[in-house]
Amino acid sequence: xxxxxxxxxxxxxxxxxxxxxxxxxxxxxxxxxxxxxxxxxxxxxxxxxxxxxxxxxxxxxxxxxxxxxxxxxxxxxxxxxxxxxxxxxxxxxxxxxxxxxxxxxxxxxxxxxxxxxxxxxxxxxxxxxxxxxxxxxxxxxxxxxxxxxxxxxxxxxxxxxxxxxxxxxxxxxxxxxxxxxxxxxxxxxxxxxxxxxxxxxxxxxxxxxxxxxxxxxxxxxxxxxxxxxxxxxxxxxxxxxxxxxxxxxxxxxxxxxxxxxxxxxxxxxxxxxxxxxxxxxxxxx
Amino acid sequence: xxxxxxxxxxxxxxxxxxxxxxxxxxxxxxxxxxxxxxxxxxxxxxxxxxxxxxxxxxxxxxxxxxxxxxxxxxxxxxxxxxxxxxxxxxxxxxxxxxxxxxxxxxxxxxxxxxxxxxxxxxxxxxxxxxxxxxxxxxxxxxxxxxxxxxxxxxxxxxxxxxxxxxxxxxxxxxxxxxxxxxxxxxxxxxxxxxxxxxxxxxxxxxxxxxxxxxxxxxxxxxxxxxxxxxxxxxxxxxxxxxxxxxxxxxxxxxxxxxxxxxxxxxxxxxxxxxxxxxxxxxxxxxxxxxxxx
Numbered sequence: 001x002x003x004x005x006x007x008x009x010x011x012x013x014x015x016x017x018x019x020x021x022x023x024x025x026x027x028x029x030x031x032x033x034x035x036x037x038x039x040x041x042x043x044x045x046x047x048x049x050x051x052x053x054x055x056x057x058x059x060x061x062x063x064x065x066x067x068x069x070x071x072x073x074x075x076x077x078x079x080x081x082x083x084x085x086x087x088x089x090x091x092x093x094x095x096x097x098x099x100x101x102x103x104x105x106x107x108x109x110x111x112x113x114x115x116x117x118x119x120x121x122x123x124x125x126x127x128x129x130x131x132x133x134x135x136x137x138x139x140x141x142x143x144x145x146x147x148x149x150x151x152x153x154x155x156x157x158x159x160x161x162x163x164x165x166x167x168x169x170x171x172x173x174x175x176x177x178x179x180x181x182x183x184x185x186x187x188x189x190x191x192x193x194x195x196x197x198x199x200x201x202x203x204x205x206x207x208x209x210x211x212x213x214x215x216x217x218x219x220x221x222x223x224x225x226x227x228x229x230x231x232x233x234x235x236x237x238x239x240x241x242x243x244x245x246x247x248x249x250x251x252x253x254x255x256x257x258x259x260x261x262x263x264x265x266x267x268x269x270x271x272x273x274x275x276x277x278x279x280x281x282x283x284x285x
Numbered sequence: 286x287x288x289x290x291x292x293x294x295x296x297x298x299x300x301x302x303x304x305x306x307x308x309x310x311x312x313x314x315x316x317x318x319x320x321x322x323x324x325x326x327x328x329x330x331x332x333x334x335x336x337x338x339x340x341x342x343x344x345x346x347x348x349x350x351x352x353x354x355x356x357x358x359x360x361x362x363x364x365x366x367x368x369x370x371x372x373x374x375x376x377x378x379x380x381x382x383x384x385x386x387x388x389x390x391x392x393x394x395x396x397x398x399x400x401x402x403x404x405x406x407x408x409x410x411x412x413x414x415x416x417x418x419x420x421x422x423x424x425x426x427x428x429x430x431x432x433x434x435x436x437x438x439x440x441x442x443x444x445x446x447x448x449x450x451x452x453x454x455x456x457x458x459x460x461x462x463x464x465x466x467x468x469x470x471x472x473x474x475x476x477x478x479x480x481x482x483x484x485x486x487x488x489x490x491x492x493x494x495x496x497x498x499x500x501x502x503x504x505x506x507x508x509x510x511x512x513x514x515x516x517x518x519x520x521x522x523x524x525x526x527x528x529x530x531x532x533x534x535x536x537x538x539x540x541x542x543x544x545x546x547x548x549x550x551x552x553x554x555x556x557x558x559x560x561x562x563x564x565x566x567x568x569x570x571x572x573x574x575x576x577x578x
Binding site for chain 1: 294295296297298301322323325328344363365366383384386387388389390393394424426427428429431432458459460461462465479480481482483484486487490493494497508511512515536538541542544545547
């Protein structure tokens with residue numbers, strides 16, 4: 001089974017919930033798709049066993065063959081090619097690797113070379129196998145890393161927990177497209193509620209079963225909880241804000257490891273997800 | 286006009302809370318929300334006027350005309366983004382608009398001219414213009430062209446000429462293309478960091494990104510009392526990197542209450558609001574002196 005954690009935004013506790021669920025699952029794979037700021041490894045502290053580079057194809061101009069016709073420059077919609085000082089120049093950081101320039105070149109003067117945009121670290125943390133995607137700084141898109149991260153996921157482990165990137169942009173869609181269940185993690189503020197409503201739209205659009213974990217709850221009224229009530233969304237768990245919890249998390253501790261009440265809480269959440277998926281009783285579009 | 290951009294390396298650190306408080310305190314006449322994926326600033330910046338809304342179109346997307354398609358499959362095999370699949374019922378190829386990046390390769394390779402690129406609406410720009418100019422936008426779900434929209438949000442803020450010395454911009458999270466679009470052209474960056482292992486990791490990544498642009502960078506810590514040891518580490522890091530450390534904001538449950546009433550934290554007397562007041566004064570000092578704290 002594949003479960004993805006979403007939040008509409010960073011900082012709501014997506015990684016906090018993900019690593020705890022992976023820990024209490026006993027045997028699981030944790031996949032960190034937040035490639036701009038992967039943080040799961042700071043908690044799980046995996047022993048790295050392998051590193052895979054993520055490469056994309058970049059055009060390479062054979063200046064001997066190039067006649068300066070500029071067909072490639074005209075074709076490129078990303079403005080990744082320019083004709084400067086009588087030569088075609090490639091701006092790699094805006095190139096989307098579509099391969100179009102190579103196709104339009106009448107002289108076959110463009111070939112492709114690999115460019116590394118990031119890496120995937122694979123390791124183990126007890127019973128949890130961990131995959132972390134890391135985007136190199138200055139690269140525009142982490143989508144190719146997420147694609148490589150979730151390739152063949154289902155056959156590798158019985159349970160995969162995907163820590164999705166924040167937001168609801170194309171990279172998030174890539175991370176959740178084949179999952180069985182989405183957990184939406186929400187903060188108790190009007191900011192958090194607006195973000196929750198965005199990922200709620202997203203999971204409805206993708207027709208993926210989902211539930212909400214309310215995080216950092218205070219005793220006051222919780223607009224995110226109210227949103228769930230109004231929209232009949234299953235709340236699969238609720239975590240109260242506490243200074244001790246915040247401190248443990250800030251130190252990179254997995255709270256379920258040090259506190260049995262949290263262990264039980266996350267175990268219940270996970271069981272509830274299993275039940276909902278197996279009985280088809282989830283919130284759905 | 287000088288521009289101060291608030292960044293965090295990641296969402297949820299309190300970027301919007303801090304930015305909105307600074308906008309209130311400084312009374313700047315221009316401000317913008319560049320978090321086009323999940324804009325929140327509008328929730329605490331009450332506007333007296335209705336926004337002027339304009340459609341935003343990023344790159345056009347591919348459409349395949351069923352009646353012309355001869356099902357040769359060229360478009361599918363050449364598409365690098367797995368955006369094209371075969372529809373056996375309709376006897377044609379179809380484009381997944383979420384995956385299509387609008388590169389135009391399918392149009393190029395189609396032997397019968399059945400593919401065309403057409404603009405689609407990827408989101409909306411909103412401009413609130415009264416005595417203050419507030420520029421913001423909302424990207425449609427799943428659109429990948431947020432960097433371009435960020436650039437438009439900033440341009441829209443600058444083009445609507447109310448005279449003003451300064452502008453404050455709530456930036457986008459992360460280190461990717463929207464952030465790069467946010468940073469380009471600004472004079473100062475304020476990074477809101479969180480005192481945790483992950484917060485420090487995020488902060489280091491955004492500092493590296495900002496330093497590539499040679500932008501003068503301030504650092505403050507939000508929820509500093511969650512972990513004082515790490516707050517000290519962040520302050521030491523800032524000093525070691527030659528960045529101005531401008532203040533510490535405590536965790537404050539009052540802040541949650543104020544925000545939930547749609548107000549900024551400097552509109553009532555609370556610990557977090559007072560801390561941001563101090564941060565504002567520190568930043569002003571640096572800017573006024575054109576030097577260090």
